[in-house]
Amino acid sequence: MSASTIKARLLAHFENPTTELTYQNPYELLVAVLLSAQCTDKRVNATTPAFFAKYPSIAILAKANLQEVQECIKSISYPNAKAKHLITMARQVVENFQGQIPQTQAELKSLAGIGQKSANVVLSVAFGANLLAVDTHVFRVAHRLGLSTAKSAAQTEAELSALFVSDLCPLHHALILFGRRICTALKPKCSLCFLQEFCVSRANFKPR
Ligand code: SF4
Structure with missing residues (x-):
């Protein structure tokens, strides 16, 4: 239940989230x-x-x-x-x-x-593949929100993919933007957080 709510709020908050890298092909x-x-x-x-x-x-x-x-x-x-x-x-x-x-x-x-x-x-x-990638932001955010307890990026990717199932690409970018702009590694902006009730920790999780 919490995963579907988190997914819906992330996709609603960040409109058409995608990579911030510039590319043509x-x-x-x-x-x-x-x-x-x-x-x-x-x-x-x-x-x-x-x-x-x-x-x-x-x-x-x-x-x-x-x-x-x-x-x-x-x-x-x-x-x-x-x-x-x-x-x-x-x-x-x-x-x-x-x-x-x-x-x-x-x-x-x-x-x-x-x-x-x-x-x-x-x-x-x-x-257009239905895949997500786990970088330092996605790993930290996933653990702070209690979406994963995995120790590695690969295992976190597997857990998040099984949990969210669809929309993995836009969700991946929404999680990155959430991690960059709100749930930052140091001094997360918790007063601005729209997922506060799901937060299990403010610790700075990193993959092993
Ligand atoms: S309450 Fe703070 S630490 Fe927890 S998910 Fe939100 S921004 Fe991150």
Whole structure:
């Protein structure tokens, strides 16, 4: 009962919640998601216009010079590692998937720099899959609201998916926005919270 009420309130509060990353196609979303690991969407969005002007397709990125990619993303966290992942990922897509961004979780996870969370974001946002991804915000919020007691992000994803069943993509983004704007890690804005009666703790939960 509480899960359905929480779901309804989250979807009502955040109108058409979706990713705050800027993208035009699955290729651009894949790159933006890879860049967003441990980096803010705002910083990624400030970087990607110049990146996509220089590397407008996966085929062009596959032939890119490593130092030039590093220079292009130098304001992003971990630019050296991410530049290597970007070029390797692009080569894998060209060589293994005929240049098409794959549309299964296993195939996406076979790409450099792409784990389950990133794969699920690409599949749900770009291809409409009924999936959610558990990042630090979703993990914290799910535990504060008593929706999960799982220790890992993967197990939390399984529990939330079983609990909510449908609308997982918009719900995922609503949970992120709730975590960013209201149920923040430090000093959550509890006086503004529209889910107060479901809160079981204000502790700062993190996945192990
Ligand atoms: S009452 Fe505070 S800690 Fe609890 S869910 Fe709401 S914002 Fe988060």
